[in-house]
Amino acid sequence: MSKALRRLGFLTIGLFDESEPRRGHESVLEIIELGERLGFDSAWVRHRHLQYGISSPVAVLAAAAQRTERIELGTAVIPLGWENPLRLAEDLATVDVLSGGRLNPGVSAGAPKNRFRRALYPDTADVEDFGFDRVRRLLSHLRGDPVTGFRGTEGFEEYSDRVQPHAPGLASRLWYGGGSLRSVRLAGEHGMNLLTSNVVRAEESEDFGAIQRSHIRAFRAHHADGERARVSQGLVVIPTDSATPEQRAKYEAYVRRRTPRTATPQGPERLLFAPDLLGTSARIAEQLHAHPAFREVDEVAFALPFTFEHADYVQILTDIATRLGPELGWRAG
Known part of the structure; x- marks a missing residue:
């Protein structure tokens, strides 16, 4: 039996027109403000490099922090192969301080695509470690562990031996975007929270729901908090309760185009995609309760x-907050 939904969030990619990027970014901020008014517990932004989506989610969330008061703000997810963990820790801590402790950074490990590596690391691409060690380093920095052996005064400058500002509690709000058994186990072993999305690796079967359930259980089995370890699920849902006929037709065409990829695992990594959930809130709730x-x-x-x-x-966010959420047992705080 499903649990009553305790926390309701949403995720957006923030697409924009190359000739007018401000409008797309403003749209994201307005959507986050709307989410807060509707009572959502969290808003998350995707991360896209060299595309027409948000390339700097931390900067966008810094702006969102100044336009909201309550809603938690997350990244889903920052690929750490593009980042220096120490510098990223400074940025994350700064935004967390500015937001009053509302930041929920989501990250993932893995190498950037080959065509990007030389642009990122022109001198060191062949020797960079793109594995989970980058996650360990970020965790250590956010926890306030020393990063140098020096703390004190040098000339007129005062130096800390740990990342500043230090944001207490931020490390406990670090999430890992995992889609394989190995990744969810590592996230659990390191005491992180788990983001599980509409993409998994078909290692055990070709049943999306069964694979995702297995990942959640493996994560909790390796986490010190066991069954209390936090997991957030991120499927694509499109409620149509208040949609116009034109919107419904658009949504149906969108889902129809994407459905074939859900039939079998895709590519050499055998990635399996969840079907998008489209329909009335009552219908989507029924499907989720059976998931x-x-x-x-x-x-x-x-x-x-x-x-x-x-x-x-x-329209979609309003229906989620006012119709689908309550169907799932959620109540705005």
């Missing part, structure tokens, strides 16, 4: 479709 992985969690960050218009996101 093996949803029955394991009590918090979600539902993903907004990539290519819709601002008005579509307003």
Whole structure:
């Protein structure tokens, strides 16, 4: 039996027109402000490099922190192969301090695509370690562990031996975006929280719900908090309760185009995609209550479709907060 939904969040990619990027970024900020007014517990932004989506989510969330007061702000997810963990820790801690402790950074390990590596690391691409050690370093920095052997005064300058500002509690709000058994086990062993999305690796079977449930259980089995370890599920849901006929037709076409990829694992990594959930809130709630992985969690960050218009996101978020959330047992705080 499903648990009552305790925390309701949403995820957006923040697409923009190359000739007018400000409008797309402003749309994201307006959507986050709307999410707070509707009572959502969290808002998350995706990370896209050399594309027409948010390339600097930490900067966007710094702006969102100044336009909101309560809603938690997350990244889903920052690929650490593009980052220096010490510098990223400084940025994350700064935004967490500015937001009053509302930041929930989500990260992942892994190498950047080959065509990007030389641009990122022109002198060191062949010797960079893109594995989980980058996550360990980030965790250590956020916890306040020393990063140098010196603390004190040098000339007129005062130096700390740990990342500044230090944001107490931020390390406990670090999430890992995991889609394989190995990644979720590592996240659990390091005491992180787990973001599980609409993509998993088909290692055990070709049943998406069963695989995702297995990942959640493996994560908790390796986490010191066991069954209390936090997991957030992020499926694409598109409620149509208040949609216009034109919006419904657009949404149906979107789902129809994407559905074939959910039939079998894709590519050499055997990535398996979850079907998008489209329909009335009552119908989507019925599907979620029957979903093996949803029955394991009590918090979600539902993903907004990539290519819709601002008005579509307003309708979808409003239906999620006012209709789907209550169908799942959620109540705005």
